[in-house]
Amino acid sequence: MNIGEVSERAGLPPKTIRYYEDIGLVRPLRSDNGYRAFRESDIHKLAFLGRARTLGFSIEDCRTLLDLYEDESRESAQVKSVAKEHLTAIDRKIAQLKSMRQTLSHLVDACQGDYRPDCPILEDLAKGS
Template sequence: MNIGDVANRTGLPAKTIRYYEDIGLITPQRDLNGYRRFREQDLHKLTFLGRARALGFTIEDCRTLLALYEDQSRASADVKQVARDHLARIETKITDLIAMRDTLTELVDACAGDNRPDCPILRDLGGTD
């Protein structure tokens, strides 16, 4: 299978697939003409990577998870730890974003949004209290 077919079947852009090879996440074979030749195993890995990335895991997390995935003697505790760390980072991000959202919502609500210059948003940012 060529990269275009793999891109179609995995939903990953060809560029991304090449990038994943560059950084050693996958190692597809090569045809005589230099084209990458993907086997089912590669497709499977790429699907794995696509899902892990969709869950927000970093590339390095993905590398770890992929290694665990392939290691039949892994301990599920190791996988769980990676996921839990990632979950904690996500929780932090959500908390931060919600704080931003709340502040912004207040400011937006307080702003008349007309053609006059007076604006609580700018007042807050400028610290003109």
Template sequence: MNIGNASELSGLPVKTIRYYEEIDLVKPARAENGYRFYSKDDVLYLNFLNRARKLGFSVSECRLLLSLYNDTERSSSEVKTLALQKVETIEAKILELTSMKNMLSKLAQSCHGDNRPDCPILDEIAGKATI
């Protein structure tokens, strides 16, 4: 099938699919007219990539997952380790964001938020601690 079709079936934008070819993730055959031709397996890979990306894996991690997927000799522990590492980094990001959120909420609460210019948020960011 052509790239537009593959895009619909995989849920990935056409541009992204071309990009994945460029970086050697999914390399389709070519028709005589030069159009990319995607096999069912190609579409499966594109779907795989779409899901893995949504799970938070980077493109290079996806590359690894894809090679593991195609490696019938793989050990499942390898994949599990990757997944658990990713869980950890996600947890770390959540903690960081939570602390940012708490800071900002506290700052926002301390600001009266009216037409007057004095603003504890800016004061605090500037280092003139007022809270």
């Protein structure tokens, strides 16, 4: 199967698929004409990767997860460990964004947003919190 159809079926842009091959996440065969020839297993892997990426896993995490997926002798604890670390990273990011949101929304509320130059937002930025 050529990259275009694979792209549709796996839900990933061709560019991304080529990139994943570059970094060794998938290893499609090649046809005589030089085109990539994907097997069902490749599509399956790509869909796996797409799903893992939407959950926010890094490429390296994806590599690890894919390896574990294909390792019959894996222990689920290994998978859980990767997922838990990612979860705490997500929590950190959420906390950080919420903190920004908090400050920023106060400032936005305090700003008149009219034709006059006076602005609490700029005043805050200028003198630190």
